[in-house]
Amino acid sequence: MTMPVIELREVSRRYDDGPPALHEASLTVQPGEAVAILGPSGSGKSTLLNLIAGLDRPDAGTVTVDGVRVDRLGEAGAALYRRSRIGMVFQFFNLLDDLTVTDNVELPARLTGVARGEAGRRAAELLEVLGIDRHARAYPGRLSGGERQRVAVARALMNRPALLLADEPTGALDTAAGQDVSELLTGLNAEGQTIVVVTHDLALARSCTNRTVRIADGRITEDVRSQAVAPEAVR
Numbered sequence: 001m002t003m004p005v006i007e008l009r010e011v012s013r014r015y016d017d018g019p020p021a022l023h024e025a026s027l028t029v030q031p032g033e034a035v036a037i038l039g040p041s042g043s044g045k046s047t048l049l050n051l052i053a054g055l056d057r058p059d060a061g062t063v064t065v066d067g068v069r070v071d072r073l074g075e076a077g078a079a080l081y082r083r084s085r086i087g088m089v090f091q092f093f094n095l096l097d098d099l100t101v102t103d104n105v106e107l108p109a110r111l112t113g114v115a116r117g118e119a120g121r122r123a124a125e126l127l128e129v130l131g132i133d134r135h136a137r138a139y140p141g142r143l144s145g146g147e148r149q150r151v152a153v154a155r156a157l158m159n160r161p162a163l164l165l166a167d168e169p170t171g172a173l174d175t176a177a178g179q180d181v182s183e184l185l186t187g188l189n190a191e192g193q194t195i196v197v198v199t200h201d202l203a204l205a206r207s208c209t210n211r212t213v214r215i216a217d218g219r220i221t222e223d224v225r226s227q228a229v230a231p232e233a234v235r
Contacts, residue, residue, distance in 0.1 A: 011061030034189040036205030039215035054078035066162035087156030091168040126154040146177030
């Protein structure tokens, strides 16, 4: 039996004295799935993302990603986990403006001790596959929003993660660039990459994922698969 990429069991998280940001949430994501986490602001979807990414810890329950008990990791272990097991794409790209495109993409590998030559070859391969190799020596500020998001995706894929997390990946883009990124995510999933997209955009969810999970008031209220998923993740 294939091991899930993500397995959350009865996970809860509360901040201060307010209502639970997440309450007894259970979720399993298999290799090759593309899952959209949908919900309005304050629903708990960002809390769920942070728990999966090891940026926060639950008050109760367990979080396992790619065989790692994320909820048990200390600060150093969580940082290593994020570098080696997951890739993250953010709404506002989070690229370093004083580094070239290639240097930005290489960074995750360099942080894990990969030699510069090997990191450079991997970065060049990703930039070519994602159609932005002509910008390899450019700085992010010279690129369009869509191009910067492609650089961010290349950086997220640098260490061949088991899981790609995308947090509102089209939120800062115009319609055309957003469609471009949506098609990119669709293509990556078709090749076997496991993807979780956190968004409030139903159109994005429908276009690039095959499963939707809705959250309201910290609870998972709906979990629907729309089509067959890829048999296994490409690492």
